[in-house]
Amino acid sequence: MFQNSGLSLNQAPPIMVVLRLFLIGSIFGLVASIMLFFWHDSLTDISSSKTLALTHTLTLGLMGSFMLGALFQMMPVLCGVFIKSPENIAIRVTYTLAIGTIFLVTSFLYTNTILTIFAMIFLSLAIFSSVYIISKELFKIKHSSSSKGMLVSILLFALAAMLGILMLSLRAGFEIDINYLNLKALHFNIALFGWIAMLIVSVSFQVIEMFYVAPSYKKIYSNYLPISIFILLLLYSFNQFIPIFSSVINIVIAIYMFHAIYTLINIKRKKRPISDATFWFWIVGMISLSLFGIVYILDISTILSATLFVSFAISILFAMSYKIVPFLVWFHLNAKGYFDAPMMYEVISPKYAKINLYIFIVAIFTLIIATKFILLYYISSTLLLISFIMLYLAIYGAISKYNYTLINGKKFNF
């Protein structure tokens, strides 16, 4: 009965399941910033090998790691399901995803068939095994808005990965009769709007209310949004045969714009008085998503719309990390009975997170201006690098404090 209802006795996965993915994700963020510093000249050509290497470092290495980590952590809380043997699964997924991303990025840079085949193998293992494990559990439960969104996003992640693998097969020399440009557009749109944006939106349904004591989203809205996006993206996937369906993507983006504005209104009505760094990261993320919608729909600039989408996704990643990481350290130590477990503010100080916020905002601002004044990329990429170094150090420091307390802390024996 409890299984069917999605109610699980187990509460949270081991802390390192999540923090290991976050730590490796932040290293990919750091690498992406270095790539941007040296290769920003290539960004005008979205098909150049350097642009592909940079975008996949961001989407798979950075976003993939953080989003899978967040899913492992949030599924028991938001959906009431617990993945069996999470430690073993997470280690497998973490390393195959990281190795697969490295093979993929190097295969773009060196156009090598062996590297491409290794990328296909490792990424297939990482993505399809995690999609199988997560979706298998999500199919069993009675759904909330968040769990519906998570299921949609994980299924579309699999679809985006399948399309990507198909494209890699073509690069590896396999002959498949398919329109490459259509395939590429589909892969791109499903990955960004089906996987990344959908997962962030579904998480926002719960965490905006939960972290900031803000009003909840209207049930009719949050219940039907995930399935609407899913249907629209499926319709869009037939645009090769029915050309009018290509405009469906604008409807999807308009829905995301509406969500961004709705979230800004909700979060501004929060009851908690504290406006910490995570609150402002959400604000920056949602403003970026709104602006992205305008720039994309009005077809103002591809590079600018890409920059705004990246700003949206990374802002939310920072918002979630600075909230989840200190909480997990405190929560796990407290649950183990350490009465000198560091408090959340001692794990990561709010001032540290605020400094990271300010640096990140300036990085994004200069990144936007750099789309017109290219020399500014040196400044924006350096600031982005500092932001990711700070995030890495915050997560690393949190793990160190956790381990230190495990060894030296005073424990209450139950």
Add this chain to the structure above:
Amino acid sequence: MSIANYLTKEHRECDNKFAKAEAAAAKGDFVETKEEFLNFADDTLLHFKKEEEQFFPLFEELTGSSDGPTMVMKYEHEQVRGLMGKMAQAIESEDKDAYLSLAESMMILLQQHNMKEEQMLYAMADRLVDNTKVEVLISKMEELSL
């Protein structure tokens, strides 16, 4: 009124009182913080009592399990009680940073606990309990005090 409506309303009222105490602490007004915190603590502890003495036993009877989800919820109640003690100490010592840091943990702990109750336990109870029993349960919970 359904079980979910009744108990969820109490969650929201506790959230509001918690936010008031946090706002007072952020201003550094520990007299007001103490007053608001006591309001929050009283309401939360009474809500726990209603669940532990009335709602959980009924739920356990209906599901035939006393070591299932209700055990997890009771464990989380204990965690919240422990944290309340630490927050009270922070108020006594007028340690603003300690209070706000503990408040952050408390909020996440409470919200994820509430979410599990609202989305799973209360929803399941509303499906399993008939209207007459709901009325009896609510009136019994209303009679309780700290």
